[in-house]
Amino acid sequence: MEFIPVFTYNDYVSAHIAMGRLEEDGIDCWLKDENTVTINAAWTQAVGGIKLMVAEDHVAKAVDILKEIDRQHKATITCPKCGSHNIELVSTPRKASNWVMVIFGFLFTSYAMPVDMANHCFDCGHEFPEAKAEEVVDKDQLDN
Numbered sequence: 001m002e003f004i005p006v007f008t009y010n011d012y013v014s015a016h017i018a019m020g021r022l023e024e025d026g027i028d029c030w031l032k033d034e035n036t037v038t039i040n041a042a043w044t045q046a047v048g049g050i051k052l053m054v055a056e057d058h059v060a061k062a063v064d065i066l067k068e069i070d071r072q073h074k075a076t077i078t079c080p081k082c083g084s085h086n087i088e089l090v091s092t093p094r095k096a097s098n099w100v101m102v103i104f105g106f107l108f109t110s111y112a113m114p115v116d117m118a119n120h121c122f123d124c125g126h127e128f129p130e131a132k133a134e135e136v137v138d139k140d141q142l143d144n
């Protein structure tokens with residue numbers, strides 16, 4: 001049986017929720033690169049995230065279910081500017097905030113630099129932080 005990567009996740013929790021949901025429907029699936037990502041989140045980008053591998057015969061059904069999960073998830077996020085639900089989580093490369101990070105980035109270019117995740121509104125273009133990221137709170141405090 002061939003397994004095909006149908007979806008990629010940047011975090012362990014989302015990947016497991018999706019896999020659990022597919023298994024409920026009797027879909028044969030497993031997570032690839034799960035351990036790499038869990039050990040060091042910064043490597044997530046290097047390995048291309050956690051891949052949800054689905055048995056070839058079940059791909060069409062899996063995609064339907066994943067789309068539904070995605071739709072339900074989007075309905076819970078509202079753009080603070082225009083109230084739209086047309087929101088997608090995007091990754092934005094973290095800006096080097098000081099010379100230490102610049103040098104670090106220069107020395108360790110073989111490692112993927114950490115990225116910030118942000119919600120992007122496709123209706124007004126507004127970007128706002130992912131609600132669950134604790135880091136975002138710290139950054140806001142620094143700015144003040």
Ligand SMILES: [Zn+2]
Nearest residue numbers: 079082121124
């Ligand atoms: Zn908006």
